[in-house]
Amino acid sequence: MRLNTLLATSVAVTAIGGAAQAQVVTSEPEATVVDEIIVTARKREERLFDVPVAVTAITADTLENRQFQTVREIAAVTPGLNIASDSAGRGFVSIRGVGVTLLDTVQPGVGIFVDGIYQANTSYLNSPTLAVQQIEVLRGPQSTLFGQNTLGGAINITTRQPSNVVEGRINAAYAGPDDFYTVGASISGPLIEDVLAARLSVGSQGRDGFVKNSLLDFDDANRLQQDTIRGSLRWTLPGASVLTANAYYDTIEGALPLYAVTTGPTDYSDDAQTNFRSQAEYEYSGINAKFDTALNGMTDMTIILSHDRRDQTGSSDADFQPIPLAFSTGESELRTNTAEVRFDSVWSDTFSTLVGAFASRQDTSQVSTTTLFVADPPLQALATSATEANLWAVFGTAFWNFAPEWELSVGLRFDRQEVTTVSALTATYEADEVQPRLALRRSFGDDSMVYGSIARGFRGGGANGPGAPNPLWDGDSVWTYEAGAKTRWFDRRLTLTGAVFFNDYSDVIGQNSLAPSTTGVGIVGINLNTGDAESYGVEAEFTAQLTDAWTVSGGALLQRVRITDDSRYVDTTGRQLPSDRLPFEPDWSANLQTNYVMPIGQGDLILSGGVVGKGDRNGASLSETFAPELDAYWLANASVAYRWDGFEIAVFANNLFDEKYYEAFIDSSVLSVAGLPALGSLGLIGDGRRVGVRVGYNF
Numbered sequence: 001m002r003l004n005t006l007l008a009t010s011v012a013v014t015a016i017g018g019a020a021q022a023q024v025v026t027s028e029p030e031a032t033v034v035d036e037i038i039v040t041a042r043k044r045e046e047r048l049f050d051v052p053v054a055v056t057a058i059t060a061d062t063l064e065n066r067q068f069q070t071v072r073e074i075a076a077v078t079p080g081l082n083i084a085s086d087s088a089g090r091g092f093v094s095i096r097g098v099g100v101t102l103l104d105t106v107q108p109g110v111g112i113f114v115d116g117i118y119q120a121n122t123s124y125l126n127s128p129t130l131a132v133q134q135i136e137v138l139r140g141p142q143s144t145l146f147g148q149n150t151l152g153g154a155i156n157i158t159t160r161q162p163s164n165v166v167e168g169r170i171n172a173a174y175a176g177p178d179d180f181y182t183v184g185a186s187i188s189g190p191l192i193e194d195v196l197a198a199r200l201s202v203g204s205q206g207r208d209g210f211v212k213n214s215l216l217d218f219d220d221a222n223r224l225q226q227d228t229i230r231g232s233l234r235w236t237l238p239g240a241s242v243l244t245a246n247a248y249y250d251t252i253e254g255a256l257p258l259y260a261v262t263t264g265p266t267d268y269s270d271d272a273q274t275n276f277r278s279q280a281e282y283e284y285s286g287i288n289a290k291f292d293t294a295l296n297g298m299t300d301m302t303i304i305l306s307h308d309r310r311d312q313t314g315s316s317d318a319d320f321q322p323i324p325l326a327f328s329t330g331e332s333e334l335r336t337n338t339a340e341v342r343f344d345s346v347w348s349d350t351f352s353t354l355v356g357a358f359a360s361r362q363d364t365s366q367v368s369t370t371t372l373f374v375a376d377p378p379l380q381a382l383a384t385s386a387t388e389a390n391l392w393a394v395f396g397t398a399f400w401n402f403a404p405e406w407e408l409s410v411g412l413r414f415d416r417q418e419v420t421t422v423s424a425l426t427a428t429y430e431a432d433e434v435q436p437r438l439a440l441r442r443s444f445g446d447d448s449m450v451y452g453s454i455a456r457g458f459r460g461g462g463a464n465g466p467g468a469p470n471p472l473w474d475g476d477s478v479w480t481y482e483a484g485a486k487t488r489w490f491d492r493r494l495t496l497t498g499a500v501f502f503n504d505y506s507d508v509i510g511q512n513s514l515a516p517s518t519t520g521v522g523i524v525g526i527n528l529n530t531g532d533a534e535s536y537g538v539e540a541e542f543t544a545q546l547t548d549a550w551t552v553s554g555g556a557l558l559q560r561v562r563i564t565d566d567s568r569y570v571d572t573t574g575r576q577l578p579s580d581r582l583p584f585e586p587d588w589s590a591n592l593q594t595n596y597v598m599p600i601g602q603g604d605l606i607l608s609g610g611v612v613g614k615g616d617r618n619g620a621s622l623s624e625t626f627a628p629e630l631d632a633y634w635l636a637n638a639s640v641a642y643r644w645d646g647f648e649i650a651v652f653a654n655n656l657f658d659e660k661y662y663e664a665f666i667d668s669s670v671l672s673v674a675g676l677p678a679l680g681s682l683g684l685i686g687d688g689r690r691v692g693v694r695v696g697y698n699f
Contacts, residue, residue: 039136040116040156042397042409043145043354044344049486052409052441052451054139054153054499056081056541056555060160063129065595065608067639067652067694069173069182069205071135071157072125076591076612078137079539079557081110081153083125084584086664086684088224088254089282089312091125095139095153097535097561097585098478098505106509106527109459109476111142111150114157115246117288117306118147120336120362124157127250130171130184131201131230133160139539140480140501141457143435144411147358147393151457151478151505161244162197162234163188168699175652175692178208178220199232210688211258215273215322222272222684224254241293252282256316259666259682265619265628268660270685273322280314299345310334318370319671321679330368337361355396362389366465370517381517383467383524385423391460392416397437405444411437419472421463423518427471433458447488455480459509467517467524470572474529476507498540505533510563510582513573513622514674529568533582535561554592561585575673579618579627584664586615586632603644611636619665619681622673628681633661641694648696658689 037048037057048057056078068074072091075083085091093110112119135157142150166189174181184203191198209222230248237243255278260269272278288306295301311333318326342356364387372379397411412434419429439453461475484499510530517524537559544552563580570576593610612635619628636657641650664684671678 037134039134040158041136041138043116043342049446049449049488050407050441050443052407052439052449052453052484053142054482054484054501054539056137056139058135058137060129060133063132063135064696065606065641066593066610067173067637067650067654068129070126071129071132071155074135074137074155076610077553077555077593079541079555079589079591080139080537080559081137082585082589082614084663085126086257086259088126088226088252088256088280089123091122092584093122093125093155094585095137096501096503096537096557097559097582098152098503098508098510098533106462106473107149107459109149109152109509111146111148111154112157113146113154115159115244115288116290116304116340118149118338118360120308120334121310123250123252123282123284123310126224126226126252128182128184128203128205128226128228130169130203130228131159131186131199132157134158139499140453140482141435141437141455141478143415143457144395144397144413144437144455145354147395147413148391148415148417148433148458148460148475151459151476159230159232159246160186160188160199160201162199162232164190164194164197166190169696171694171696173652173692173694175654175690177688178210178690180207180690180692181205195236197234199234201228201230203228209255210685211255211260211270211272213273213277214271215275216277218277221274221278222255222258224252226250226252226254237293239293241291244290244292245287246289247287248285250282250284252280252284254280256280256314257664257684258316259320259664259684261321261680262683263680265630265662265665265681265683267683268662268685269683272320274317274320275322275324276315276317276327278314278316280312280316283309283311285309295343298347299343302340302342302344304338304340306336306338308334308336319676320682321671321676323677323679324373325676326373327371328368330366332364332366335363350401352399353396354399355394357392357394359392360390363387364389364463368465368467381467383423383465383517385421385463385465387419387421387463389417389419389460389462391418405442407441407443409437409439409441415458415460417460417475419461419463421471423465423468423471425471427463429461429463429472429474431461431475433475433477447492448486450483450485452483453480455482462527464526465524468526469515469518470526470528473509473527474507476505476509476529478506479504493545495543496540497542498538500536500538502536503534505535507531507568508533508563508582511569511577512620513569513575514670515573528572530563530566530577531568532565533561533563535559549597551595552593554590556588556590558588560587575622576624578621578623578625581618581627583620584617586617588615589613600642601644603642603647606639606641606643606650608641609636609638619662619667619683621667621669623667623669626667626669628665628667630662630665633659635659635661646698648694650694651692652694653689653691655687655689660688661686 168187182205186201188199208220211222286308315329318328395413437455541555639652666682668678
């Protein structure tokens with residue numbers, strides 16, 4: 001019944017547009033035609049309007065115009081993308097309703113890729129956008145070409161490549177009241193003209209945050225300090241071959257998850273009265289190389305090798321309350337090595353293929369110490385674990401233009417995963433997964449198309465941390481059915497896009513839980529499979545160049561995400577879920593933005609403003625009868641900028657009306673189930689109003 005309704009709704013969607021915010025209007029007042037955007041959503045360069053995938057493309061100009069300082073902020077312009085963060089080193093990301101858990105040991109249901117390389121953790125979402133050229137948000141399963149952990153979609157980030165001419169960029173921003181700042185610089189140019197080019201980018205950002213601790217008497221409880229350096233070399237070899245090498249090093253200092261005691265989801269407390277200061281330090285580093293070459297007149301080969309590492313230490317008040325109950329410390333290491341090879345072949349004017357193979361190895365080690373002050377002397381327990389995860393895959397897609405206006409693409413991927421963990425127990429998880437994708441596209445000239453697709457996505461299982469009674473959890477999967485369209489009108493001044501979708505999830509990893517530690521001291525958070533779920537809905541975006549100077553854009557998502565079978569959760573925990581809603585997933589989200597450009601003197605004055613809204617959500621709860629509901633909210637932004645001869649100066653305000661909302665919320669039942677006295681529920685308040693100034697120079 002719902003599938004029939006979905007297909008019928010697609011007729012209406014076709015009338016208004018397709019599946020992407022296909023174009024970004026330039027801010028120059030004389031511009032009347034929108035430039036084409038080229039994306040790599042199918043691992044090859046294509047016009048965004050030719051790709052039968054729901055894609056939002058955010059260019060470097062958009063990142064700058066919207067004052068986006070980190071990658072996570074792109075959720076404000078992407079229907080269906082939900083990104084939240086409750087600590088310095090991690091973020092939670094979902095697309096179309098599934099992907100978020102409160103433990104970052106679960107790989108997100110949305111894959112993050114930087115220059116084609118999978119990021120094994122979500123920390124990149126908090127990284128500066130200084131060296132970013134373009135971000136593509138792909139909605140719906142992308143497992144056939146991008147691999148596991150993309151059952152909700154993928155965030156595909158392209159960084160600025162080394163150039164054959166000297167160019168650079170410098171920017172800085174400062175905002176209050178929490179002493180937010182960011183500074184950065186990037187320079188690129190040839191080392192050997194037409195042969196070897198380099199790019200170097202450095203950046204730093206910091207903030208005090210909007211959470212205080214009156215018990216320990218400091219105002220920067222949710223502080224953040226992040227420093228980054230990234231370098232690239234691009235070597236053009238004989239025979240049109242190119243070798244690109246990248247290296248990076250990031251350090252982050254800030255808080256581990258930090259919550260304030262509150263009486264309920266509408267009592268917006270910003271005072272986290274913990275007995276111990278929450279603090280964490282992260283080091284991220286990596287090196288990778290990409291080799292592109294033409295094997296013959298019809299096949300291009302790409303080889304990618306990468307090595308990434310993460311080192312983390314931290315300590316915090318484990319009960320988040322002003323009574324001395326528990327204190328925890330820990331450290332972890334993550335090492336990831338990946339390799340991929342693919343062959344893109346054009347066999348005729350109407351038929352081409354893309355085939356490849358992928359392999360990955362992840363090694364994780366964790367050590368944690370929990371101290372309970374309920375006894376004299378205090379009880380203390382040490383827990384350790386080590387996990388080895390191996391994955392290999394083969395994949396391929398065939399593209400057939402069986403008529404000038406028609407394209408049929410058929411893809412298939414096979415993944416083999418094996419995870420072994422050693423803690424109090426030794427356990428192994430194995431999975432063999434097949435992920436097909438079928439898409440049919442019908443074009444109507446260069447400016448209109450409709451498509452339909454069926455795809456299966458898969459997220460790998462994994463291992464819980466030290467002390468968990470269930471060392472492993474299984475992977476989850478989804479079948480998605482989607483129909484969409486993309487269209488442009490009035491000399492491309494108006495772009496309308498949209499899609500309808502139905503997602504059928506199996507063994508979804510949705511609701512975390514707590515369990516007594518196998519060490520005999522304290523409790524541990526565990527990942528587990530909830531059961532089955534489904535989501536369906538409609539999304540739409542538009543960009544309208546109303547005049548040569550005035551542009552309006554926006555998007556919206558309306559969806560229903562519900563658990564249909566929670567038997568696996570009940571079997572593991574012995575408790576019922578209080579609601580069929582997945583935590584933190586709204587039924588709607590929307591955004592609207594306007595830009596107006598006025599020539600003044602030697603430059604342009606740009607006036608910008610917009611709003612971002614999110615519907616009500618459930619917070620986390622371990623009660624069997626009650627789920628806290630977080631209110632819907634709207635956030636407004638505004639800026640005034642002046643640009644001339646490569647210079648820019650701007651004043652801006654985010655959350656202009658100082659709207660109160662919770663980024664994350666944990667009901668008091670979670671503490672009660674853990675056997676701890678609960679003074680109330682726990683909430684992490686969202687960022688308040690920031691007002692600041694930004695300066696920059698491009699050359």
